[in-house]
Amino acid sequence: MRDLIDATIAAHVAVLQETGALAPAIAELAARAADSLQRGGRVFWMGNGGSAADCQHLAAELVGRFERERPGLASIALTTDSSILTSVANDYGFESVFARQVEALCRDGDVLVGLSTSGNSANVLRAMERAAGRGVYRVGLTGAGGGRLADTCELCLSVPSKVTARIQEAHIVIGHILCDLVEQRVTGRLPDPQAAQGEC
Numbered sequence: 142m143r144d145l146i147d148a149t150i151a152a153h154v155a156v157l158q159e160t161g162a163l164a165p166a167i168a169e170l171a172a173r174a175a176d177s178l179q180r181g182g183r184v185f186w187m188g189n190g191g192s193a194a195d196c197q198h199l200a201a202e203l204v205g206r207f208e209r210e211r212p213g214l215a216s217i218a219l220t221t222d223s224s225i226l227t228s229v230a231n232d233y234g235f236e237s238v239f240a241r242q243v244e245a246l247c248r249d250g251d252v253l254v255g256l257s258t259s260g261n262s263a264n265v266l267r268a269m270e271r272a273a274g275r276g277v278y279r280v281g282l283t284g285a286g287g288g289r290l291a292d293t294c295e296l297c298l299s300v301p302s303k304v305t306a307r308i309q310e311a312h313i314v315i316g317h318i319l320c321d322l323v324e325q326r327v328t329g330r331l332p333d334p335q336a337a338q339g340e341c
């Protein structure tokens with residue numbers, strides 16, 4: 142058992158160290174997201190399974206707060222409304238659950254982030270295709286190689302791993318860095334010590 146734990150932690154650390162090579166792309170994503178938010182745009186998130194949970198997590202960081210007191214930032218996870226998800230899946234098919242919301246909600250100047258460790262989830266790909274030509278900046282967070290998602294978005298951050306769990310772990314670190322950079326840009330401040338330590 143100890144071997145499995147040690148090997149998992151070692152693999153996690155190794156993937157995160159290599160993820161450092163994505164720093165320029167993370168900075169680009171943060172700049173685009175901050176620009177969009179400051180101009181009245183919104184940051185949308187989509188993904189399946191564990192990535193759906195990451196979408197909600199990251200939208201909550203922006204709408205609520207990350208590490209600084211500041212006004213709420215407009216961010217929406219397309220993974221949360223069970224009535225929309227079930228009606229669209231039932232009437233149009235599961236592949237349309239995100240695309241239909243993109244069609245209804247995404248506007249010129251918004252940012253759409255798709256999280257897919259394989260880069261090949263059909264509902265994420267269809268939504269990216271639906272966002273094309275609408276002035277929406279399309280970003281993919283994927284694993285090694287990027288899958289088909291790499292071809293459908295303008296910025297693709299491919300974590301250098303083929304293991305779903307390790308890729309997801311790197312995605313949430315990238316998401317937290319993104320929230321930190323966006324908050325810093327919007328407020329012009331370093332983290333508030335109280336908020337950064339989770340105190341109210």
Ligand SMILES: O=C(CO)[C@@H](O)[C@H](O)[C@H](O)[C@H](O)COP(=O)(O)O
Pocket residue numbers: 189190191192193256257258259260261262305306309
């Ligand atoms: O969290 C996990 C595995 O760690 C699973 O729920 C995983 O997210 C699901 O199998 C997803 O359907 C995988 O989709 P994707 O990342 O390839 O787009």
Ligand SMILES: [Zn+2]
Pocket residue numbers: 191306309
């Ligand atoms: Zn998981």
